[in-house]
Amino acid sequence: MYEVTLIPGDGIGPEITESTRQVIEATGINIKWHMVNAGLNVYENTGVLVPNDLYESLSKNKVALKGPITTPIGSGFRSINVMLRKKYDLYANIRPVKYISGIHSPYKNVDLVIFRENTEGLYAGIEEKINDEQYKSIKIITKKASTRIIHSAFKYASDHNKEKVTVVHKANILKLSDGLFLNTAREISKEYPNIKLEEVIVDNMCMQLVINPSRFEVIVTMNLYGDILSDLCAGLVGGLGVVPGANMGDHMAIFEAVHGSAPDIAGKNIANPTALILSGSMMLDYLGEKEKAKSIVNAVNTVIGNGQWITADLGGTATTKEYTNAIIDLIK
Numbered sequence: 001m002y003e004v005t006l007i008p009g010d011g012i013g014p015e016i017t018e019s020t021r022q023v024i025e026a027t028g029i030n031i032k033w034h035m036v037n038a039g040l041n042v043y044e045n046t047g048v049l050v051p052n053d054l055y056e057s058l059s060k061n062k063v064a065l066k067g068p069i070t071t072p073i074g075s076g077f078r079s080i081n082v083m084l085r086k087k088y089d090l091y092a093n094i095r096p097v098k099y100i101s102g103i104h105s106p107y108k109n110v111d112l113v114i115f116r117e118n119t120e121g122l123y124a125g126i127e128e129k130i131n132d133e134q135y136k137s138i139k140i141i142t143k144k145a146s147t148r149i150i151h152s153a154f155k156y157a158s159d160h161n162k163e164k165v166t167v168v169h170k171a172n173i174l175k176l177s178d179g180l181f182l183n184t185a186r187e188i189s190k191e192y193p194n195i196k197l198e199e200v201i202v203d204n205m206c207m208q209l210v211i212n213p214s215r216f217e218v219i220v221t222m223n224l225y226g227d228i229l230s231d232l233c234a235g236l237v238g239g240l241g242v243v244p245g246a247n248m249g250d251h252m253a254i255f256e257a258v259h260g261s262a263p264d265i266a267g268k269n270i271a272n273p274t275a276l277i278l279s280g281s282m283m284l285d286y287l288g289e290k291e292k293a294k295s296i297v298n299a300v301n302t303v304i305g306n307g308q309w310i311t312a313d314l315g316g317t318a319t320t321k322e323y324t325n326a327i328i329d330l331i332k
Contacts, residue, residue, distance in 0.1 A: 001030045002287055005057040005064035010039045011261030013067030016273035019324040020065065020280045023299075026331040027292035029284065034061060038080055039069035050080060058088065058252065065283055066256040067276065070263065081247070082125070082255075085118045089143060090247035090254060092152050093118045095230045096282070102305040103238040103314060109214035110237050113155040116226025118247060120145050123223040141177040141222065146184040150250075153220035154192045159249075165189070166198040168205045168221035168229065181222055206232060230258065241313055244278035246286070253286055255279040269319045272311040274300060277327065299330035 006021065008014040016319040021033065036054040043049045058064055069080050084090065093116040099108055126138040150167070157165050167185040182199065189197035202225045209216070209229070213236050221229065234243040240259035247254045251255065257275035265271055278302060284293035303309055308324035310316030318326070 001032055002063070003032045003034060003061045004283070005054070005061045006033045006035045007054065007064060008035065008037050008067075009067030009261060010041055010070040011068060011263040011266045012253070012271035013039075013069065013261055014185055015266070015271050015320055016257065016276045017065065017067040019273035019320060020276045022324060023277050023296060023327050023331065024280045024284065026328040027284070027289075029289055029292055029296055048081065055087075058084075058254075062168065062252045063283065064252075064254040065276075065280055066254050068259060068261040070261045082123060084254060085247055088249055088252045088254075089131065090249040090252060091117065091119045091121065091314065092149055092248045093226060093230075093245065094152075094156075094248060094282075095233070095243060095245045095258060096278075097230075097233040097237055097243055099237045100242060100301055100304050102307055102310075105214055105236065105238055107236045110217045110233070112213065113156065113218050114226060114230050114233060115156070115218065115220040116230060117150055117222050118151040119223075120182050121223030123227075135303075139174075139177055139182050143180060143184060146181045147188065150181075150185050150188045150220055154188055154195060154219050157195050157218045161286055162195065162217040164196040164198055164216075165218045165220060166200055166205075166216055168200055168202050168219060168225050170202050170218040170225075174202060178222070185220070202229075205229065209233060209236065234258070238314070240275060241272040242274045242278070244275055244282050246279065246282050248286075253283070255283040255286075269310055269321060270312055271320050273320060273324060274304070274314075295331050296327075299327045303327050303331055 008017045034057045036057050038050045038054050095110050095114045120140045122137055122139045124140045128136045130136055153165050169178045169182045171182045209232055233239045243258055245258040247255055256279055259275055264310045281293045281296040303326045309318040309323050311318055312324050
């Protein structure tokens with residue numbers, strides 16, 4: 001039996017985490033869920049953003065499935081995602097981006113994975129007030145963090161028979177910080193002689209992804225660039241609602257949907273749970289339950305491909321529960 005921390009989140013989070021839980025259990029896997037919430041609702045009710053119960057559950061289980069959590073913009077508390085990544089050193093944000101037949105998109109052959117460094121860069125949050133009209137943000141790039149995320153990308157490429165890893169940077173301008181990341185990639189690539197290293201400047205990368213995303217297989221980059229490119233790539237295959245994600249470290253992994261909490265549609269039974277369901281499939285794969293993970297992906301692909309039981313954002317009329325039940329029926 002596996003023990004997994006379940007974080008419902010805010011907005012549509014509780015609905016789509018319940019859908020995902022039901023889909024995962026339909027595979028027959030034996031999971032004991034430890035449900036502990038965090039975020040805006042918890043903060044408003046208790047004054048605590050992340051309760052100690054959540055920290056204790058994560059430390060014990062080492063695996064979590066997390067719904068979207070509201071983060072205030074411009075003021076208030078910092079992102080819980082950033083907080084958990086830093087606390088547990090979840091240095092690899094991994095986002096597979098793959099076209100699903102049946103989704104409206106001009107890009108039919110997209111099948112890539114983005115490895116984004118998760119713990120430093122501008123998202124380290126080191127900011128300084130110089131005066132009332134001037135502020136400074138400091139970008140941190142280290143050899144250690146660069147090495148482990150780039151190693152992760154090359155190892156994934158090697159394990160999955162990929163031929164190329166693309167490193168994205170701005171070393172033509174940021175010669176020290178981005179230069180360190182790029183040079184680290186060059187060093188590590190020598191350990192994988194059968195995998196080609198491709199170097200692309202970040203602004204050119206955005207253009208190349210829009211022109212021909214199918215030429216890319218594994219992309220590795222720094223925190224801010226990875227955040228931007230991940231959303232860009234999601235847009236190529238139908239949006240954030242169909243793209244899964246994971247935050248992984250050496251000893252813990254948190255799987256989550258990469259979209260927001262959509263409070264405007266919360267409780268209406270119309271939210272699309274695909275991204276979190278596919279994140280749940282990634283979790284099963286991480287646990288070694290590869291056949292069960294594959295059964296979820298196959299069921300999702302079939303339901304979306306048929307088009308009968310898809311949610312409104314995908315062009316259908318089905319409710320969250322109807323879509324979920326269609327996937328469960330196929331798995332069973």
